[in-house]
Amino acid sequence: MSKxxxxxxxxxxxxxxxxxRVQRREDPRLLTGRGSYTDDRKAAGAVHVAFCRSDRAHxxxxxxxxxxxxxxxxxxxxxxxxDIDAVxxxxxxxxxxxxxxxxxFVPLARGKVRHVGEPVAAVVAENRYLAEDAAxxxxxxxxxxxxxxxxxxxxxxxVLLHEEAGTNLIAAREFARGDVDAVMADAALVVEDRFxxxxxxxxxxxxxxxxxxxxxxxxxLTLHGTTQVxxxxxxxxxxxxxxxxxxxxxxxxxxxxxxxxxxxxxxEEVVVCALAMRLGRPVKWTGDRMEDLTATSQAFDEIVRxxxxxxADGRFLALEADVIGDIGxxxxxxxTASLEPVQxxxxxxxPYRIANYRGRVRAVATSKAPTGPYRGVGRPVSTFVMExxxxxxxRRLDMDPAExxxxxxxxxxxxxYKSGSGIVWDRAGFQDCLRVTLDRFGYAERRAxxxxxxxxxxxxxxxxxxxxxxxxxxxxxxxxxxxxxxxxTERATIEIDSTGAVTAAFGIASHGQGLxxxxxxxxxxxxxxxxxxxxxxxxxxxxxxxSTGTYASRSTVLAGGAATLSARSLRAQVVxxxxxxxxxxxxxxxxxxxxxxxxxxxxxxxxxxxxxxFYTEMRRIPKEAxxxxxxxxxATYDPFFGTTTAATHIAEVEIDPQTFGVxxxxxxxxxxxxxxxxPMIVDGQVHGGVAQGIGAALLEEVVHxxxxxxxxxxxxxxxxxxxxxxxxxxxAHLDTESPSTLGxxxxxxxxxTIGAPAAVANAVADALSGMDIQINELPVTPERLFxxxxxxx
Amino acid sequence: MERIDIGLTVNGVRHERQVEPRxxxxxxxxxxxxxxxxxxxxxxxxxxxxxVLLDGDSARSCLTFAVQCDGASVRTVEGLGAPGALxxxxxxxxxxxxxxxxxxxxxxLMTALDLLAKYPLATDDEIREGLxxxxxxxxxxxxIVNAIRETAAARGDDTG
Ligand code: FES
Ligand code: FES
Numbered sequence: 001m002s003k004x005x006x007x008x009x010x011x012x013x014x015x016x017x018x019x020x021r022v023q024r025r026e027d028p029r030l031l032t033g034r035g036s037y038t039d040d041r042k043a044a045g046a047v048h049v050a051f052c053r054s055d056r057a058h059x060x061x062x063x064x065x066x067x068x069x070x071x072x073x074x075x076x077x078x079x080x081x082x083d084i085d086a087v088x089x090x091x092x093x094x095x096x097x098x099x100x101x102x103x104x105f106v107p108l109a110r111g112k113v114r115h116v117g118e119p120v121a122a123v124v125a126e127n128r129y130l131a132e133d134a135a136x137x138x139x140x141x142x143x144x145x146x147x148x149x150x151x152x153x154x155x156x157x158x159v160l161l162h163e164e165a166g167t168n169l170i171a172a173r174e175f176a177r178g179d180v181d182a183v184m185a186d187a188a189l190v191v192e193d194r195f196x197x198x199x200x201x202x203x204x205x206x207x208x209x210x211x212x213x214x215x216x217x218x219x220x221l222t223l224h225g226t227t228q229v230x231x232x233x234x235x236x237x238x239x240x241x242x243x244x245x246x247x248x249x250x251x252x253x254x255x256x257x258x259x260x261x262x263x264x265x266x267x268e269e270v271v272v273c274a275l276a277m278r279l280g281r282p283v284k285w286t287g288d289r290m291e292d293l294t295a296t297s298q299a300f301d302e303i304v305r306x307x308x309x310x311x312a313d314g315r316f317l318a319l320e321a322d323v324i325g326d327i328g329x330x331x332x333x334x335x336t337a338s339l340e341p342v343q344x345x346x347x348x349x350x351p352y353r354i355a356n357y358r359g360r361v362r363a364v365a366t367s368k369a370p371t372g373p374y375r376g377v378g379r380p381v382s383t384f385v386m387e388x389x390x391x392x393x394x395r396r397l398d399m400d401p402a403e404x405x406x407x408x409x410x411x412x413x414x415x416x417y418k419s420g421s422g423i424v425w426d427r428a429g430f431q432d433c434l435r436v437t438l439d440r441f442g443y444a445e446r447r448a449x450x451x452x453x454x455x456x457x458x459x460x461x462x463x464x465x466x467x468x469x470x471x472x473x474x475x476x477x478x479x480x481x482x483x484x485x486x487x488x489t490e491r492a493t494i495e496i497d498s499t500g501a502v503t504a505a506f507g508i509a510s511h512g513q514g515l516x517x518x519x520x521x522x523x524x525x526x527x528x529x530x531x532x533x534x535x536x537x538x539x540x541x542x543x544x545x546x547s548t549g550t551y552a553s554r555s556t557v558l559a560g561g562a563a564t565l566s567a568r569s570l571r572a573q574v575v576x577x578x579x580x581x582x583x584x585x586x587x588x589x590x591x592x593x594x595x596x597x598x599x600x601x602x603x604x605x606x607x608x609x610x611x612x613x614f615y616t617e618m619r620r621i622p623k624e625a626x627x628x629x630x631x632x633x634x635a636t637y638d639p640f641f642g643t644t645t646a647a648t649h650i651a652e653v654e655i656d657p658q659t660f661g662v663x664x665x666x667x668x669x670x671x672x673x674x675x676x677x678x679p680m681i682v683d684g685q686v687h688g689g690v691a692q693g694i695g696a697a698l699l700e701e702v703v704h705x706x707x708x709x710x711x712x713x714x715x716x717x718x719x720x721x722x723x724x725x726x727x728x729x730x731x732a733h734l735d736t737e738s739p740s741t742l743g744x745x746x747x748x749x750x751x752x753t754i755g756a757p758a759a760v761a762n763a764v765a766d767a768l769s770g771m772d773i774q775i776n777e778l779p780v781t782p783e784r785l786f787x788x789x790x791x792x793x
Numbered sequence: 794m795e796r797i798d799i800g801l802t803v804n805g806v807r808h809e810r811q812v813e814p815r816x817x818x819x820x821x822x823x824x825x826x827x828x829x830x831x832x833x834x835x836x837x838x839x840x841x842x843x844x845v846l847l848d849g850d851s852a853r854s855c856l857t858f859a860v861q862c863d864g865a866s867v868r869t870v871e872g873l874g875a876p877g878a879l880x881x882x883x884x885x886x887x888x889x890x891x892x893x894x895x896x897x898x899x900x901x902l903m904t905a906l907d908l909l910a911k912y913p914l915a916t917d918d919e920i921r922e923g924l925x926x927x928x929x930x931x932x933x934x935x936x937i938v939n940a941i942r943e944t945a946a947a948r949g950d951d952t953g
Contacts, residue, residue, distance in 0.1 A: 023887060028876035030895030031883040033830015033869065037896065040829035129815070205834040205842055205930050206896040256832070256896025257930050289835040512894030512931045680890045687933030688893060715839035715928070723924040723934040728917070752933075 017525040018743075021680045024517045025532075026254075026510075035254040038209040038224050043282035046211065047076055049272060050131035051285075052121040052138035053294065054113035057149060057367040057708025058161070059142035061111055061120065069123055069137040074130035076279060078138060079122045081108040084274050088240045091265070093333040097482030099172040100338060101165045103331045103365070107270040112145070114161055114329035115368050116710045117294025122271050124279065128286060148367040149708035151303065151326035161329060161365045170331055171338035171363040173481070175345055175421040178356030183318040187309030191392040195385045196777045197757070199301035199326070199702040200695075202374045203720050204511075206256020207287040208296060210269050212276035220247040223273055228258040229549030231507040232485070234541035236265050236333065237273060245541070252539035252549075255511035259692070260373030261296050262511065263551045265333040268295075290713045297372025298702055301326040302344055302381050308389040314397050314404045318356035319420065321348050321385065325363040328370040337363045339480040340371055343378025349420045350386045351430040351468035351646055352408045357420025367708040373551060375692055376753040379469055384778060387465040387758035391765060401464055401762070402443060405434055405648075409466060425468055426740045428644040429672040434466055436670035436732050437648040446652060446666075454770075459655035460665075461767025465758035468646040471747025472557025472738075474639035479552045487552070489638045491544040492562035494523060494570050496631040498615040500608030502527065502534045504563060507547015508555040509539035513685065513749060515555055518677040522560050522743070526567035527574075528591030529607065544634070553645065553747025556677060561637030561742040570633040574610065577629055580621045581605055581613055643738040645746045647671035649690070649755035653763040660782040660789065662698050662764055664727045669755065672734040674746030679733065682748060686731040689752015695721040696753065697760035698779050799863040803828065804872030812859045818852075819843045821859035822869060830870040830899050834928070841927030844900035845869050851907035870899035873906075882906060882944050889940040893931035901927050905941050914945040 029035050052069075066078040084107045092102040104110075109120045121138045125131035146159040154161070154168040161168055184190065210225040221243060227233055230250040238248050255262065268285050276283040287295075306321040325341025332339075345359030390408075394401040410417045415427040446462060453460045473479055475488030494504040504523045510516055520534040527534075537543050538559075574596060575589040582589070582605060584598040591597075597604035605613075613620040614631055621629070652666040669686055676682050699719040703711040712718040737744025757778055764785075765775040773788045786793075796811040803826060810825060819836075822828045822845070834842035836855045843855040846868040874880035879887065882902060892898040901924070908914060908923040920941050921934070929937065 024890070026895065027887040027892065028879065030892055030898055031870075031879060031886055031902070032874060032876050033828070033871045033899050034876060035830075035895055037829075037832070039833075040823075042827075129813075203930060204894070204896075205840055205928060206832070206894070207834065255894065256834075257894040259930070289837065289840075514893065684890050684893055684932060684936060687935040688931045689933075691933030692930070714837055715835050716837070720928050720930065722926070722928060723921040723938060726921075726934050728938075729933060729935050 017521045017531055018677050020521070020678065022517055022521055022531055022678055024514045025520065026514060026516050030254070037206060037254045037256055038211055038226050039286050041211055041224055041253070043211060043213055046282040046284050047124050047126060047279065048128040048131045049122050049124050049275060049283055049285045050128065050135040051119040052123065052135045052140065054109065054116055054118040054120055056113055056142050056144065057116050058145040058147065059113050060145055061109060061113065061140060062143050063141040064121060065139040066121060069134040072134035072137055074126035075134045076124045079275065081110045084108050084271055087274050087277065088270050089242065091236060091240055091333060093331045093336045094484055095336045095338065095482035096484060097171065097173065097338060100336065100482065101170050103162050103165065103170065105333050107267045116708065117291065117369060119267050122275065124275060124283065147707050149704055149706060151324050151364050151366050154364045154366050155324065155362065161367060168365045169362055170327055170365050171342065172361065173342050173345065174360045176358045177420045178318065180318045180320050180356045180358040183356045184307065184309050184320065187317050188312055189396055190307060190309045191389055191396055192307035193774060193776045195304045195306060195388065197300045197302055197381050197384060198779060199298050200374060200700050201293060201296060201298045201702055201718065202259035202261035203718065204257030204259055204261055207289060207292045208262065208266065208268065209286045210272045211282060211284040212272040213282040214276040214280065216280055218247065221273055221277065222249045222251065223269065224251045224253060225269060226255050226262050227252045228263040228509050228511055228551050230509050230539055230541045231547035232334065232549050233265060233269065240270060241273065250541040252509040255509065258511045259375040260299070260377065260551060263549065264297055264335060264372045289715060293713050293718055294710055295369055297332055298328060298369050299340055299371050299374030300381055300696065301371060302341060304344065304381065304385045306385050306389060308393055310393050314393065314399055314407050316352055316354045316408050319349055319354050321345060321359045323361040325361060326366050326368070327363045328366060328368040330370040332370045332372040334483055334485050335373055335480040336483060337371065339373060340378045342481045344382045346421045346423060347379045347382040347469065348386055350383065351410055351466055353410050353414065354420055359421060368704055375689060376750045379467065379754045380693065380696060380757050383465055383467040383754050384758045384761055387762055388776065391762045402434065402438055405464065405466055406431065409434060423470060425644045426738065428468065428646045429734045429736055430466065430468060430646050432734055433646050433648040433670045433672055436734065437650050437668050440670065440730055440732055441650045441666070441668040459657060459767040461653050461763040461765065463651050463759045463762025463766055464648065465755045465762060466648045467754050468644055469751065469754060470642045471553035471645045472639050472741055472745065473552060473554060473642035476640045477642060487548050489636050490558035490562045491546055491634065491636045492559060492566045493544055493632065493634040494566045496607060496611050498611055500606065500611040502529055503537060504534055505537040505543040506559045507541065507544045508550045508559045510550060513550065513555065514678070514681045518556060518681060519559060519563055521677055522563045523567050526564050527571050529594040533594050553749045557639055557643065557741050557745045557747050558637055560745050561639060562635050564743050565635035565637055566633040569635060573629050573631055573633065577610055577614055577621060578605060580625055581610060637742060639741045641740060643674065643740040643746050645673055645748055645751060647751050647755050649759035651759040651763040653760065653767055655764065655767050660785040662780060664694055664760060667727050668730045669752065670732040670734065671748060671751055672736055673748035674736065674738040675744035676733055676735055682733060683731050685749050686752045687729050689750060690729050690756045691721055691726045693753040693756020694726060694760055696778060697757040699725065699781065701779050797860050799860055801862045801864065802866045804868060814858065814860050816859045817855055818857040818859050818862055819854035822854060828869050828871050832896055832899055834896065841904060842897050842900040844903040844927065846903055846907060851904050870902055873902065885940040885944045889936045891932060891936040891940040897927060897929040901929065901937060909945060909948065914941065917942065
């Protein structure tokens with residue numbers, strides 16, 4: 001689309017392969033039904049597992065009667081906690097963060113259940129129909145335990161979810177800079193409110209599915225699964241089953257979306273592996289949507305009390321926040337329960353200059369599905385709160401909200417800027433993003449149109465949201481606070497084989513991001529071959545010695561960096577080999593489109609010929625030279641700190657005064673996501689992220705009753721936006737290279753979801769600015785709006 | 794459980810099978826015929842990933858029993874183009890980057906084929922309304938709408 005062109009900074013045409021709108025190599029197979037998702041895999045002799053899951057939120061298990069299920073047709077066995085615990089060693093999501101309490105990891109419930117949907121027993125049968133029939137025959141005798149679903153009540157510790165922890169407070173942290181109390185007390189102007197985002201679930205369209213195969217002859221276990229983190233899983237399963245990495249392989253084939261939901265260790269993964277080893281047959285579990293909505297990690301469930309002090313010119317003086325994060329029943333492996341709520345306080349000051357800050361967070365266990373990473377992690381919540389405060393302040397000052405942002409966003413000359421929570425922003429276009437967004441949106445005209453529409457009684461609103469995030473995080477910072485797992489490096493191995501083909505292997509796992517294409521672009525550009533010459537292997541723990549996977553907007557930065565380093569070193573080897581073969585100085589050797597040549601001459605050799613000379617025509621390169629060469633290179637890249645990604649979103653909404661439905665009419669994003677590998681893919685990431693953010697703002701809500709019973713167990717109840725609710729989205733890219741990463745890339749996979757809830761919330765508040773109501777809770781469903789607007793009814 | 798004889802045509806190929814009355818068409822296609830291009834995202838009729846054409850009309854294969862299809866003609870995504878020879882709608886999806894993870898894509902394509910065969914699709918609102926029974930979590934629908942708009946405009950060429 002022509003409108004999605006780079007904007008802002010100089011539009012220097014980049015002639016290379018990086019930056020080109022290369023068609024995705026994934027597409028032909030995915031468009032024709034020839035993809036290979038986990039559930040598409042057939043394994044000879046495979047049996048199926050179905051889970052009997054808790055229908056209680058909090059109860060003691062008095063007994064489990066499996067007799068009838070065992071007798072059901074086609075059943076091979078019914079298994080409970082003791083069966084799995086006998087072969088699976090315990091594992092916990094540890095952290096060296098003070099005031100953190102790890103909870104146990106529970107493959108099948110031990111003695112009590114802590115949320116609806118928790119697996120209690122596993123039934124294995126010849127096929128999925130029979131397994132589900134038999135699972136329904138498992139009879140569990142529950143003694144009810146008191147309700148433990150409300151996060152604020154849970155903080156009082158009257159009912160404990162994890163008795164051995166002695167408290168429901170799983171994590172606590174405080175960030176502070178400056179004398180917040182004194183500044184707040186002296187400040188002329190203060191806005192404050194209690195904000196709440198209701199629990200979301202990532203809802204990838206492919207449900208979770210796992211297939212474990214055990215080769216008894218080699219004592220080797222292979223797990224194919226819907227995962228974003230094959231390397232991380234391999235390492236966890238190696239610990240659980242005490243297997244060396246060469247007898248344990250985790251493969252993520254085509255994966256139907258993740259958004260964080262497929263980035264943690266799940267009980268079902270451990271159970272299928274344990275049962276495959278026990279039964280000596282491949283064991284498959286295909287989850288259904290209800291299981292996804294009850295037992296896949298959820299997110300964005302926080303209560304935030306926040307307060308912003310500013311002066312009469314609109315300069316922000318101090319910010320204070322108190323966050324309660326409802327983390328659900330378990331501290332998820334490996335990220336821990338602190339991942340989401342701690343990020344809320346870390347990122348709350350946003351891209352603004354705020355000298356004084358205090359953010360306090362308490363993460364509390366409740367009887368709901370565990371929370372885990374979901375696109376944006378914490379920042380959709382922090383951005384919602386901060387951007388609402390900014391708009392509330394603008395209203396108090398009677399200042400245009402765009403102008404108030406201009407006054408407070410960190411300016412170019414202030415980078416690197418250290419935020420109140422200690423995050424250091426490297427150079428990024430905070431002000432530029434705002435400026436470009438307002439331009440593209442036609443802010444002044446739209447405000448005039450809005451005023452005219454309001455004259456006619458229409459409820460039209462415009463909302464802005466600016467944010468900054470850290471992406472491509474290196475080894476200096478853990479992706480989750482205090483987590484003792486290295487998430488700061490990625491590795492690549494690139495080889496030229498004896499046919500002259502180039503294969504680049506990675507541990508990251510593409511699940512919609514098109515990394516097979518973008519990494520091929522990077523390798524092709526750095527090596528000097530055509531994109532189609534580069535084969536990409538990914539999503540396989542056997543591909544490289546160490547990797548965690550794809551999450552946290554890291555794969556382009558980290559795997560792209562590793563690709564760059566290894567391609568450069570491979571290219572040096574090729575040049576050396578060619579200098580022997582073409583009898584020229586290394587400095588005269590060029591490589592382009594897979595052809596190696598001597599500058600200024602017509603002497604050249606193809607990679608295929610070079611590989612043949614290197615591997616099979618043993619006399620062509622002298623032995624000593626040959627032995628010093630290798631047509632293979634591996635490298636690990638560590639960006640150490642990471643880099644800043646920033647954006648401004650602007651949304652225009654109209655509220656239907658009859659139905660209280662909110663329609664998003666216009667949407668513009670300008671994003672500084674660094675050097676762009678493939679603009680088509682970047683646009684797609686922005687569109688998808690924004691759609692998820694609009695869903696979070698207007699529709700999506702995991703609902704539990706007071707006892708913790710789940711009320712949203714289907715896609716009828718948990719409403720994901722359809723095409724009818726999402727507008728066209730105009731995405732502009734600043735394309736300013738990051739100063740902090742190899743190649744200048746910044747991560748950009750999550751930003752859409754970070755900015756959209758805030759922009760939409762501000763637009764809804766703006767549409768209703770004539771009324772005395774506060775938009776402080778998301779989603780603003782028609783029902784919630786109706787109650788706000790007509791409290792009398 | 795008793796099994797029932799059925800005979801149906803899938804992508805132009807005749808199949809005779811014995812199936813349990815409760816066997817879903819989606820499972821029949823995926824498990825019994827090995828046509829795993831038809832995906833299952835909810836098994837309760839909301840996401841549209843499982844959409845196929847049943848006697849020319851779009852249908853949710855997760856809400857259809859295989860036995861209901863006795864004598865019917867079913868078209869799945871495998872009946873469109875092949876990797877080296879994409880159908881024009883598939884070409885358009887690729888050109889416009891209308892897929893990311895690809896999981897919703899077969900259902901989107903089959904729904905779009907049905908819409909293109911039956912409706913003018915003169916406005917984006919009409920396209921969006923027509924797609925509202927198919928969920929995509931990756932693309933934000935923007936490029937799917939772009940791809941269908943372009944294909945609709947080029948109708949008259951071979952889109953069926
Ligand atoms: S799987 Fe059939 S509609 Fe979702
Ligand atoms: S492309 Fe992933 S769900 Fe549509």
